[in-house]
Amino acid sequence: MRRLFHIRNDCQEKVSTELVRTKPSRIVMEQLNIQGMMKNRHLARSIQQQRLYSFKKKIEHKCGKYGIQFVEVNRWHPSSKRCHSCGYVKPRLSLSERTFVCDSCGTTMDRDLNASINLSQYGA
Ligand SMILES: [Zn+2]
Numbered sequence: 001m002r003r004l005f006h007i008r009n010d011c012q013e014k015v016s017t018e019l020v021r022t023k024p025s026r027i028v029m030e031q032l033n034i035q036g037m038m039k040n041r042h043l044a045r046s047i048q049q050q051r052l053y054s055f056k057k058k059i060e061h062k063c064g065k066y067g068i069q070f071v072e073v074n075r076w077h078p079s080s081k082r083c084h085s086c087g088y089v090k091p092r093l094s095l096s097e098r099t100f101v102c103d104s105c106g107t108t109m110d111r112d113l114n115a116s117i118n119l120s121q122y123g124a
Helices: 002-021 034-038 041-050 052-066 111-120
Strands: 026-030 069-073 099-101 108-110
Touching (some): 026 052, 099 111, 108 111
Antiparallel strands (some): 099 108
């Protein structure tokens, strides 16, 4: 268990360093409803093990160190439900829907990619 902890921590260090090395002007992260996710027994254990809070802290710290703007988006922002192309917001989107299909303009793409584009445009 201790070994696994070190592997994960090491991985977080590497990924966060790689991110800031690409010299972005800013990094936008979404606030996750971790407590809410912990209530889902299928997710609870893996979420706890991933130590997302510590990952966020590492990125935030490195952004500060290299003068990169760090933006944390409120968890109520509909990054997943919103179509990055036309702005339509889906009333519902279940966790099992991995592909985003816009009911308004028909845009179809990977759910996480659509959410990432929305986050990258946040406040811009
Ligand atoms: Zn659309």
